[in-house]
Amino acid sequence: MRVEIEILGSGTSAGVPMIGCDCWVCRSENPRNKRLRASVLFRVDGRVFLVDVTPDFRLQALRSGFSQVDAVLVTHSHADHVHGLDDLRAIYWGGGRKPIDLYGYPETVASIRATFAYIFDEDYEYKGIAKIDTHTFEHEPFTVAGIKVTPIPVVHGNMRVAGFRIGDAAYITDTNLVPESSIELLKGVKLLVLDALRRTPHPTHMSLPQALEVARAAAVSRVFFTHINHDIEHESINKTMPEFARLGYDMLRASVEEDGSVKVHEIEPSGLPPIIASR
Numbered sequence: 034m035r036v037e038i039e040i041l042g043s044g045t046s047a048g049v050p051m052i053g054c055d056c057w058v059c060r061s062e063n064p065r066n067k068r069l070r071a072s073v074l075f076r077v078d079g080r081v082f083l084v085d086v087t088p089d090f091r092l093q094a095l096r097s098g099f100s101q102v103d104a105v106l107v108t109h110s111h112a113d114h115v116h117g118l119d120d121l122r123a124i125y126w127g128g129g130r131k132p133i134d135l136y137g138y139p140e141t142v143a144s145i146r147a148t149f150a151y152i153f154d155e156d157y158e159y160k161g162i163a164k165i166d167t168h169t170f171e172h173e174p175f176t177v178a179g180i181k182v183t184p185i186p187v188v189h190g191n192m193r194v195a196g197f198r199i200g201d202a203a204y205i206t207d208t209n210l211v212p213e214s215s216i217e218l219l220k221g222v223k224l225l226v227l228d229a230l231r232r233t234p235h236p237t238h239m240s241l242p243q244a245l246e247v248a249r250a251a252a253v254s255r256v257f258f259t260h261i262n263h264d265i266e267h268e269s270i271n272k273t274m275p276e277f278a279r280l281g282y283d284m285l286r287a288s289v290e291e292d293g294s295v296k297v298h299e300i301e302p303s304g305l306p307p308i309i310a311s312r
């Protein structure tokens with residue numbers, strides 16, 4: 034089974050550049066230092082799974098050029114991961130008004146249903162909204178559109194966050210601790226996209242050194258880091274990485290091929306559409 038991950042956004046909650054910041058990374062003209070909020074697409078056997086619906090979702094979908102979403106997998110309910118939910122309506126319209134299946138932990142789904150109460154209100158009179166069917170999971174793998182998805186629980190401050198493994202590819206964001214039992218669930222994963230906020234420790238995210246340790250413990254072939262803030266300048270920090278590890282960036286695509294090899298579809302910085310103009 035071939036599984037591809039596309040990074041739709043590699044940025045932390047405020048994005049990079051951050052409003053009002055004049056640091057050298059926020060002022061950088063290198064497109065790889067421009068990070069929309071954290072989200073990925075899994076492409077597998079003709080299916081497209083969207084992980085999280087960020088406030089940048091509309092830009093991310095237009096930039097990437099996808100309009101098919103077979104299901105939405107949600108890591109947790111923080112604003113930078115779900116507050117673009119209303120924009121799923123264009124996917125809903127384009128998909129023949131078939132309700133969109135959304136999967137999350139029970140507390141994640143409850144929070145989404147409260148935040149977006151109008152979307153789930155049968156009596157809401159404005160009909161231009163998406164219909165979303167919510168589903169919950171706990172520890173067991175579940176099947177979405179015929180594809181097995183394994184949730185990987187991780188710790189994010191005082192809450193749990195779901196990572197997702199499909200085939201031999203996995204995505205884990207927003208965590209300061211990947212428990213030993215979850216490292217076990219990553220065994221055999223060849224391609225991992227993993228949270229690494231900045232160089233120094235943080236109470237709810239992993240630092241770059243911590244994330245490298247997790248990737249080594251899981252023995253993955255390739256790891257790309259994501260949910261990155263403006264502490265990290267792409268080119269200079271990338272040079273310090275061991276061979277199997279790199280900083281992720283917006284629109285990067287990598288896949289685990291049928292034969293188990295990992296293929297990275299590099300995009301030259303000049304090939305990245307300038308969604309956010311340089312200041």
Ligand SMILES: [Zn+2]
Nearest residue numbers: 046111113207
């Ligand atoms: Zn986040």
Ligand SMILES: [Zn+2]
Nearest residue numbers: 054056059263
């Ligand atoms: Zn900055």
Ligand SMILES: [Zn+2]
Nearest residue numbers: 109111189207
């Ligand atoms: Zn979070």
